[in-house]
Amino acid sequence: MQTQQFQIAQEIGAKLPPVELRDVCYARETTQVFQGLSLSLSQRRVGIVGRNGSGKSQLARLIAGLAAPDAGQVTVDGVTVATDRKAAIRTVGILFQNPDHQIIFPTVGEELTFGLTATGTPKAQAREQAHAMLARFGRPDWFDRSVHGLSGGQRHLVCLMAVLMMAPRVIVLDEPFAGLDMATTLRLSRHLSALDQTLIHISHDLSALSGYDRVIWLEQGAVHMDGAPADVLPAYETQMRAWGGSDDFADL
Numbered sequence: 001m002q003t004q005q006f007q008i009a010q011e012i013g014a015k016l017p018p019v020e021l022r023d024v025c026y027a028r029e030t031t032q033v034f035q036g037l038s039l040s041l042s043q044r045r046v047g048i049v050g051r052n053g054s055g056k057s058q059l060a061r062l063i064a065g066l067a068a069p070d071a072g073q074v075t076v077d078g079v080t081v082a083t084d085r086k087a088a089i090r091t092v093g094i095l096f097q098n099p100d101h102q103i104i105f106p107t108v109g110e111e112l113t114f115g116l117t118a119t120g121t122p123k124a125q126a127r128e129q130a131h132a133m134l135a136r137f138g139r140p141d142w143f144d145r146s147v148h149g150l151s152g153g154q155r156h157l158v159c160l161m162a163v164l165m166m167a168p169r170v171i172v173l174d175e176p177f178a179g180l181d182m183a184t185t186l187r188l189s190r191h192l193s194a195l196d197q198t199l200i201h202i203s204h205d206l207s208a209l210s211g212y213d214r215v216i217w218l219e220q221g222a223v224h225m226d227g228a229p230a231d232v233l234p235a236y237e238t239q240m241r242a243w244g245g246s247d248d249f250a251d252l
């Protein structure tokens with residue numbers, strides 16, 4: 001299948017924080033995940049799809065600056081995210097599939113205030129902002145709650161609030177709804193879709209991406225197809241059904 005280049009609506013894209021990957025090479029142990037990947041994202045809602053192991057989570061980590069490319073450059077809104085960490089955490093946030101990969105502190109209050117205090121906000125102001133965030137999400141009583149006493153869905157909400165505390169212009173979502181019940185998923189999706197921020201959303205749930213501005217299909221660390229959801233999602237689904245017809249896992 002030919003990769004399609006998707007034409008960007010410049011008048012919309014110009015106002016949004018650009019996410020740029022230039023000639024990115026990146027290996028994990030013996031796996032060469034990306035070999036010269038270039039991508040320019042400037043839409044408000046970008047979906048990423050691809051098979052298991054195609055490189056989606058590694059792409060998310062590079063965009064969030066949690067990993068540095070071996071060669072090439074990743075910038076978000078002009079910030080080189082892997083090296084300028086202080087600017088990066090105010091520019092781009094990431095929500096993981098598993099909140100336990102994200103949460104560091106024992107209490108909700110500490111988790112919510114850490115990013116702000118680490119980047120110079122006075123402690124009292126950070127606490128005030130955390131209380132305001134908890135009130136916004138209807139959990140004013142959570143500041144002193146132990147994170148480990150919360151359910152998975154509640155921990156997801158803590159992660160979302162911690163990301164929003166930094167007011168990043170771009171949020172990367174790495175399958176944040178996996179394992180959540182339908183009501184929690186609907187509620188979190190509604191909060192996310194109401195956000196002004198640019199969302200780059202990795203998902204195996206194609207319906208979650210149908211209203212997006214652009215969808216990128218990754219295959220073995222390269223862009224296989226790039227375009228409007230109405231073009232990319234049906235093509236992806238058809239290919240997945242065809243591959244799913246085989247009983248062999250050798251290609252996983």
Ligand SMILES: Nc1ncnc2c1ncn2[C@@H]1O[C@H](COP(=O)(O)OP(=O)(O)OP(=O)(O)O)[C@@H](O)[C@H]1O
Pocket residue numbers: 028029030031033050051052053054055056057058059
């Ligand atoms: N910690 C690691 N050490 C070595 N190789 C890794 C590591 N993490 C990922 N990889 C490799 O990098 C490649 C891309 O993995 P990645 O996690 O980005 O895939 P993915 O598209 O997110 O898959 P999934 O849909 O299963 O989450 C895979 O070949 C994987 O084996």
